[in-house]
Amino acid sequence: MGKTIAEKILSAKSGTDAKTGQIVVADVDYVMVNDVTGPIAFREYAKIGSSKMYKDRMVLIPDHYVPNKDIASAVQAKEMRDFANEHQVKNYYEVGRGGVCHQLMVEEGFAAPGRLIVGADSHTCTYGAVNALSTGIGSTEAAVVFATGKLWFKVPESIKVELTGKFRPHVDGKDLIIQIITDIGVDGANYKAFEFHGPGVANMTVADRLCVSNMAIEAGGKAGIFPCDALTEAYIKDKVRGTYTPVAADPDAHYCRTLTYDLGQIEPMVAFPHLPSNGHKVKDTNVVIDQAYLGSCTNGRIEDMRAAAKVVKGRKVAPNVRFLVVPASQRVYRQMLDEGLMQIFLDCGAFISGPTCGACLGGYMGILAKGERAVSSTNRNFIGRMGDKDSEVYLANPETVAASAIAGRIVTPDQLEGQ
Secondary structure, three states, X not given: OEOXXXXXXXXXXXOOOOOOOOEEEEEXXXXXEEOOOHHHHHHHHHHHOOOOOOHHHEEEEOOOOOOOOOHHHHHHHHHHHHHHHHHOOOOEOOOOOOEOHHHHHHHOOOOOOOOEEEEXXXXXXXXXXXXXXXXXXXXXXXXXXXXXXXXXXXXXXXXXXXXXXXXXXOOOHHHHHHXXXXXXXXXXXOOEEEEEEOHHHHHOOHHHHHHHHHHHHHHOOOEEEOOOOXXXXXXXXXXXXXXXXXXXXXXXXXXXXXXXXXXXXXXXXXXXXXXXXXXXXXXXXXXXXXXXXXXXXXXXXXXXXXXXXXXXXXXXXXXXXXXXXXOOEHHHHHHHHHOOHHXXXXXXXXXXXXXXXXXXXXXXXXXXXXXXXXXXXXXOOOOOOOEXXXXXXXXXXXXXXXXXXXXXXXXXXXXXXOO
């Protein structure tokens, strides 16, 4: 019996013939922590009492409360900064030189085909878009990787997602993943890896793949893995660190389930409160909003900013709407400046922030009051996710978010043109 991509990577990293359901101990290429999960990992590492530290495999990225919103978050950030300085951890990304952790892990070349990457953040599964096996872990587990360079894994079952066709205008990876999660539920892929296959993959940009892999966890997925193709190679060419080995599934690999989607049949979707699985076609909705949020590790890339800017160019944000634009990294911020996107967003009436996770997790810089509604390009819409427990978050793609900011209600760009 052949192997899936997950089985192959875990076999290579563990030096065993890893098969679904087995427990293996594998060498980890990189372990990432942020300003919320890092301090806990540092304290747990100290408890281990190890004389070793795998510094070159450690990546420290403050992003959740950047810049610090209060004394407590400043203390967290200082603990991370002090740890990096004390142990001379070179892969530390200070405020003003970094961004949202999952964007940086790709931008800075840590993520690459065939690598095994863990991070103390649930959306670490993002890097499967570039053919890595990446998954979220806890802070205690991160401390173990600091000390040993290894971690145990249960080899996951894999769900094959066969893709054909090509997205229509104003449809992208966000719509695909909302459709998938709606179809199988938030527990439909518990401890399973999604593997994406078929001719439709070649018609998806890497930015779209990053969005899809990012939200694999919203169906309970352990990972969301794409094959390495020419688009992957081109995307990471000037970023990647060191060498890498692409991994492809064997033709006779076993999958626990197969899902099939024609990208041309996917429509603009919106996930209603309070689960990402509560998907509806945008054309069938009529939801008035108070806030539109463009950004996050899901949809804060330059491709997302370009698409949204095309929608709002020459238009004005609706009078009763706040439109927040948050690039996912300093690099994306600079690209927006160079390409004139900042001017477009400013002219339409948007508020532009430096990179931060703040509003996405309900931390700050975009908190919702009781009864308020936001359409957001983020990845979660749980009760109280972006503010008051009686607020509502609707998840949609960047173009829908931008169009909705102009219309004052959730619409697609096509519907905006018709107004």
